[in-house]
Amino acid sequence: MTERELFDSYNKDVYRTCYYMLRNAQDAEDLCHDVFITVFRQDWQSVEHTRAWIMRIAMNHCLNLLKRNQTQRDKQGQVQWLHEQATFSIKSVDTIVVEKTAQEEWEELLKQLPDKLMAVVTLRYIGELSMAEIAETLQIPVGTVKSRLHKALKIMRKKLEHKNNLWLKGENQFGTH
Incomplete structure (x- = not known):
């Protein structure tokens, strides 16, 4: 496998992981680049479990950046849900709104987790x-x-x-239930 083939095989996984850990497209791109620089500077051909090894490097880069910029995580913007999704079928506006809302809710919950827990959830589900x-x-x-x-x-x-529960109490409070 050439360096180009290795990059083509894993760059999307690395970028996606970095993106969900950092919630910033530019930082994810920069870190993805740094990850592959790190990989290519090492004897990557002799690594037995290449994907896991590369993802470990990516996760370590992400965690290091989060530690250096702890307050940055709170300032991150929303994910560009529609930009990220590569779909072949046209979705209704209602479907897009529901998916975007669910994604924003997921992201909000994810960013409230401690880094160690967020890392495991990100690697498992993202x-x-x-x-x-x-x-x-x-x-x-x-x-x-x-x-x-x-x-x-x-x-x-x-x-x-x-x-x-808060939502239901609020709804009942105003008699709209």
């Missing part, structure tokens, strides 16, 4: 890595991956339930 791949990527035991994923989903579920 990067579509298996538990074993996440463990290898983050260099932690599979049990820790499962525990962090469970904890993150529990936190997100509680926040959603709380939000829904």
Whole structure:
């Protein structure tokens, strides 16, 4: 495999992971570039699990940037949902609005998680890595991956339930139910 083939094979996964971790297209592009510079400076041909190794490098770059710019995460803008989605069918306006709202809700919940939990959720649901791949990527035991994923989903579920309860109380309060 050539460097170009390696880049073509993994750049979308790396970019997507960086984008969801950082919530900023320019930072994700810059970090994606840095990840492949790091990869190409090493003996990448001898790596056994290339995808997991590259994703570990990407995640480490993301976590390092988040640590350096902790306050930046709060200032990040909304994801360009429509720009990100590559669909072949035309969706109704209602479908697009519902999907955009769901995406914004997901992003809001995700950014409220601690970095370690956000990393596991991002790799699992955005990067579509298996538990074993996440463990290898983050260099932690599979049990820790499962525990962090469970904890993150529990936190997100509680926040959603709380939000829904507030919404229902507000609706009943005004007699619109």
